[in-house]
Amino acid sequence: MAVAEFIPSSSSSLTKKASFYSSQLSYVSTKISHQRRLSFKPLSRTSQICCSVTSKEAQAPTVGQTDDPKKKSECYGVFCLTYDLKAEEETSSWKKMITVSVSGAAGMIANHLLFKLASGEVFGPDQPIALRLLGSERSIQALEGVAMELEDSLYPLLREVNIGIDPYEVFQDAEWALLIGAKPRGPGMERAGLLDINGQIFAEQGKALNAVASRNVKVIVVGNPCNTNALICLKNAPNIPAKNFHALTRLDENRAKCQLALKAGVFYDKVSNVTIWGNHSTTQVPDFLNAKINGLPVKEVIKDTKWLEEEFTVKVQKRGGVLIQKWGRSSAASTAVSIVDAIRSLVTPTPEGDWFSTGVYTNGNPYGIAEDIVFSMPCRSKGDGDYELVKEVIFDDYLWNRIKKSEDELLAEKRCVAHLTGEGIAVCDLPGDTMLPGEM
Ligand SMILES: NC(=O)C1=CN([C@@H]2O[C@H](COP(=O)(O)OP(=O)(O)OC[C@H]3O[C@@H](n4cnc5c(N)ncnc54)[C@H](OP(=O)(O)O)[C@@H]3O)[C@@H](O)[C@H]2O)C=CC1
Numbered sequence: 490m491a492v493a494e495f496i497p498s499s500s501s502s503l504t505k506k507a508s509f510y511s512s513q514l515s516y517v518s519t520k521i522s523h524q525r526r527l528s529f530k531p532l533s534r535t536s537q538i539c540c541s542v543t544s545k546e547a548q549a550p551t552v553g554q555t556d557d558p559k560k561k562s563e564c565y566g567v568f569c570l571t572y573d574l575k576a577e578e579e580t581s582s583w584k585k586m587i588t589v590s591v592s593g594a595a596g597m598i599a600n601h602l603l604f605k606l607a608s609g610e611v612f613g614p615d616q617p618i619a620l621r622l623l624g625s626e627r628s629i630q631a632l633e634g635v636a637m638e639l640e641d642s643l644y645p646l647l648r649e650v651n652i653g654i655d656p657y658e659v660f661q662d663a664e665w666a667l668l669i670g671a672k673p674r675g676p677g678m679e680r681a682g683l684l685d686i687n688g689q690i691f692a693e694q695g696k697a698l699n700a701v702a703s704r705n706v707k708v709i710v711v712g713n714p715c716n717t718n719a720l721i722c723l724k725n726a727p728n729i730p731a732k733n734f735h736a737l738t739r740l741d742e743n744r745a746k747c748q749l750a751l752k753a754g755v756f757y758d759k760v761s762n763v764t765i766w767g768n769h770s771t772t773q774v775p776d777f778l779n780a781k782i783n784g785l786p787v788k789e790v791i792k793d794t795k796w797l798e799e800e801f802t803v804k805v806q807k808r809g810g811v812l813i814q815k816w817g818r819s820s821a822a823s824t825a826v827s828i829v830d831a832i833r834s835l836v837t838p839t840p841e842g843d844w845f846s847t848g849v850y851t852n853g854n855p856y857g858i859a860e861d862i863v864f865s866m867p868c869r870s871k872g873d874g875d876y877e878l879v880k881e882v883i884f885d886d887y888l889w890n891r892i893k894k895s896e897d898e899l900l901a902e903k904r905c906v907a908h909l910t911g912e913g914i915a916v917c918d919l920p921g922d923t924m925l926p927g928e929m
């Protein structure tokens with residue numbers, strides 16, 4: 490694997506784009522050499538926000554024409570124009586642009602998510618954003634369609650869109666990497682097979698992030714099996730703090746809140762302190778012991794313990810599968826909403842007394858969960874992109890036994906991908922009764 494030489498991202502990423510995109514208006518890419526060092530001539534940070542070095546304001550983008558179609562990801566269409574943000578009164582107070590890379594960008598979830606990112610509802614109304622979209626040879630046409638829809642949406646905060654199929658290009662300077670693309674499990678495919686195929690994708694993407702992303706990039710892995718994919722990704726990115734990698738379990742938390750609200754007959758904003766423990770699979774543990782409704786322990790509001798232990802737990806674990814039966818495809822809109830929730834939970838302070846769930850690296854956890862896996866646990870954030878694990882949670886036998894079952898599953902998944910985490914020869918002894926939420 491070729492590895493790019495890392496150039497610290499302290500200088501403005503805007504300045505870097507100047508030479509990077511000098512052959513503008515082409516957009517198709519495949520693998521290129523990652524060994525070249527890009528040199529960037531500093532520009533005034535206030536002078537250009539977009540990606541072309543030569544200003545082509547009046548020139549229509551020539552989509553599909555490129556000197557070298559196998560070259561690199563490029564700015565797309567209207568996003569190749571240059572702007573002077575400081576000259577526009579309404580934008581002069583905006584923050585420095587952030588770069589968000591999204592894989593699986595032509596897929597269903599991304600089709601909801603990208604428009605939320607571009608609208609400002611995720612990072613705020615004064616946060617300009619650059620979107621870098623990763624597709625594949627399979628999806629490059631579709632990705633172009635997505636970029637066209639982004640153009641036509643006229644989002645003021647969306648200042649740059651790039652599309653490409655090389656993660657070493659698309660993850661360049663990423664401050665957020667939302668890793669959605671993964672092969673869905675097909676009929677007759679073993680779970681071990683899925684772990685291997687998708688694991689390869691996340692090993693490659695981990696290496697790419699390690700080489701070219703911001704050193705403090707926050708990574709949210711959505712593609713399944715997301716916990717183990719996140720573990721593979723972080724193991725392949727040793728120069729990025731392991732703490733920065735998340736596996737998305739926020740959809741499960743939202744599903745659990747909805748079911749508790751329904752049973753208690755309250756609106757779902759009255760449900761708080763819900764933890765999903767463990768794997769994003771049918772071994773996940775929606776925690777009703779620590780959860781609250783109107784500030785009271787759930788068990789004081791819902792006295793039906795049999796419902797909580799049996800129906801509620803299974804409902805949340807299998808919600809994804811029931812939805813697939815009805816809708817014919819896996820949750821996409823609600824998953825996108827939960828990705829927004831997951832990001833917002835990291836960039837805004839957690840409400841006093843509450844917490845949120847996210848799958849994170851277990852090293853140093855205060856609960857006694859096995860180290861060196863990615864496990865969903867309760868977290869709080871000051872809103873700086875970082876988080877701390879919540880200490881004031883209680884366990885009973887029911888909760889702890891289920892947590893252990895999910896832990897066993899993740900340890901088995903980890904053994905199954907040892908060849909992708911640099912830990913030797915893979916041994917696959919996955920428990921037969923565990924599945925993704927979408928499997929029935
Ligand atoms: N964690 C969670 O809560 C949830 C996770 N998910 C997971 O998110 C992922 C994406 O879901 P969704 O957007 O609906 O799926 P889609 O099928 O709509 O898109 C998935 C994308 O994955 C990419 N992909 C990467 N490798 C392959 C491959 N080998 N074969 C086929 N496609 C591949 C494809 O893009 P390209 O060709 O550009 O690479 C495709 O566009 C899935 O893994 C799903 O299980 C879904 C719901 C909830």
Ligand SMILES: O=C([O-])CC(=O)C(=O)O
Pocket residue numbers: 713740808809810819820925926927928
């Ligand atoms: O299993 C799937 O692909 C879908 C999924 O993760 C969910 O709905 O939670």
